[in-house]
Amino acid sequence: MDITLKVNGVSRTVAVDPRxxxxxxxxxxxxxxxxxxxxxxxxxxxxxxxxxxRRANACLALAVAMDGRExxxxxxxxxxxxxxxxxxxxxxxxxxxxxxxxPGQLCSAAGMLGEPGPxxxxxxxxxxxxxxxxxxxxxMSGNLCRCGAYVNIVSAIAEVAP
Amino acid sequence: MKTFEYARAESPADAVRKFAPGAMYLGGGTNxxxxxxxxxxxxxxxxxxxxxPLDAVEEAGDRVRxxxxxxxxxxxxxxxxxxxxxxxxxxxxxxxxxxxRNMATVAGNLLQRTRCxxxxxxxxxxxxxxxxxxxxxxEGDHTNLAILGASHACVATHPSDMAVALAALDAEVHVTxxxxxxxxxxxxxxxxxxxxxxxxxxxxxxxxxxxxxxxAPPPGASLYRKVRERASFAFAxxxxxxxxxxxxxxxxxxxxxxxxxxxxxxxxERAEQVLVGGPATGEAFLTAAEAELEQARALPRNAFKVxxxxxxxxxxxxxxxx
Numbered sequence: 509m510d511i512t513l514k515v516n517g518v519s520r521t522v523a524v525d526p527r528x529x530x531x532x533x534x535x536x537x538x539x540x541x542x543x544x545x546x547x548x549x550x551x552x553x554x555x556x557x558x559x560x561x562r563r564a565n566a567c568l569a570l571a572v573a574m575d576g577r578e579x580x581x582x583x584x585x586x587x588x589x590x591x592x593x594x595x596x597x598x599x600x601x602x603x604x605x606x607x608x609x610x611p612g613q614l615c616s617a618a619g620m621l622g623e624p625g626p627x628x629x630x631x632x633x634x635x636x637x638x639x640x641x642x643x644x645x646x647x648m649s650g651n652l653c654r655c656g657a658y659v660n661i662v663s664a665i666a667e668v669a670p
Numbered sequence: 671m672k673t674f675e676y677a678r679a680e681s682p683a684d685a686v687r688k689f690a691p692g693a694m695y696l697g698g699g700t701n702x703x704x705x706x707x708x709x710x711x712x713x714x715x716x717x718x719x720x721x722x723p724l725d726a727v728e729e730a731g732d733r734v735r736x737x738x739x740x741x742x743x744x745x746x747x748x749x750x751x752x753x754x755x756x757x758x759x760x761x762x763x764x765x766x767x768x769x770x771r772n773m774a775t776v777a778g779n780l781l782q783r784t785r786c787x788x789x790x791x792x793x794x795x796x797x798x799x800x801x802x803x804x805x806x807x808x809e810g811d812h813t814n815l816a817i818l819g820a821s822h823a824c825v826a827t828h829p830s831d832m833a834v835a836l837a838a839l840d841a842e843v844h845v846t847x848x849x850x851x852x853x854x855x856x857x858x859x860x861x862x863x864x865x866x867x868x869x870x871x872x873x874x875x876x877x878x879x880x881x882x883x884x885x886a887p888p889p890g891a892s893l894y895r896k897v898r899e900r901a902s903f904a905f906a907x908x909x910x911x912x913x914x915x916x917x918x919x920x921x922x923x924x925x926x927x928x929x930x931x932x933x934x935x936x937x938x939e940r941a942e943q944v945l946v947g948g949p950a951t952g953e954a955f956l957t958a959a960e961a962e963l964e965q966a967r968a969l970p971r972n973a974f975k976v977x978x979x980x981x982x983x984x985x986x987x988x989x990x991x992x
Contacts, residue, residue, distance in 0.1 A: 525673070526673070526674060526675070526676040526716070527671045527673060527674075527706075529703070548707065549704050549707075550704060550769070550770060551903075553767065553769060556769055559772075562743075562772045563768060563769050563772060564769050564773050565700070565769045565770065568698075568699050568703045568704060568770075569699060569703070569773070570676070570696070570699060570703060570716075572676045572718075573676075573699065573718050573720060616768065616769065619769075619772070620768055623743065623768065624747055625743075625746060625747030625752070626746075626752065626759070626763060627763055628760075628763040628764050628902065630763075633752050633756050633759055633760065634752055634753060645902075646901075646902050647768055648768075649767055649768075649901075649902035649903040650766075650767025650768050650769045650770065650903055651767075
């Protein structure tokens, strides 16, 4: 099937087998290898991208179902040589060791900062809470870091959070 | 993954029309795509219903209508749900991760399959996946499986948090299908396994959930509590959605639904009957919890769930009463 996606601002038309995941499409067909295949089951978050601006697991999305969507991968976060504030903060705070989970962490954090409303740790559910470290940890729980760089990941995101 | 035909539905009627034998509906895909990759789900046709115009949360008098394609994250963040049904928002926020909640739909959440490890492993027998093949969980690892309403054929649990809150709220599930429209009151959507664990729900082939309708919130305080093995992004060992209305020290109304203890969200009707009209005391809460759990049938590795459920009920009610 032919599908057309806007990937990092560029329109791409691709013929895909219906079994292809969005992750495999990005990595194997479009050469965008930033999003990583960690677990391929939606449990690790290494494949996180933004679909129409919202963070999602690219491994759980079928490419055919993404026709017409706008996809942002980690390659699309920076503006030319100007890093996204999250990317700069990750460097500043040394928020990674091996780096494998980092593209997913960055895309997840970028999506998370735009998500309104409470989380599972919010006290008053009627109030949109400040992004305290506790809130950031809960909201980022879909991204695993097997190096255990969580402490610095949280401080990097906290620096960028409003 | 086995190959399949993909088609996008333009309307609910179009979806039902396109539902051929061997078809499945595709919502957010967060469970189905994974099960297809594991070889557990092997549809010949996928009918994509994720873009149907069923994505609104609307006030209808004192009720609220939720479209089947509303994303879990949007529902949890919706002002109507946060203000009038905070227990439902809490249940949604207790489930999955931010990424999954952004993809997962209301109907998909209801229709997600058990996370029993044997069901998800095609190299092992499983009566739910292959009827008649056996249930290795009963002799094997059933640590997080059912203590209520299970059968000799299946001890799977339903993993949803949202469905537990919907069961306590007396939500109605709206369905269209080849046989026409129907309304199924929760927790009646999901069935106990009996001799047919391959059937999770009472839906017929081709039935499409179009939405969920919430009656006016019941009077009283409410909460959702979930016990799990890590602080976030884990399925429940046990959960509770509870509503308690206390007037002059007497329980005027009570709703209790339990999660991850049975093949379906479990409405604790025995406990509710014990409580209503009686005193709102810790002793009464314990008596009610024990009355409910008299029917529990634990296996060796999940016997811990009986005191866990008892303590969860008592603690939740004490919190609501205070």
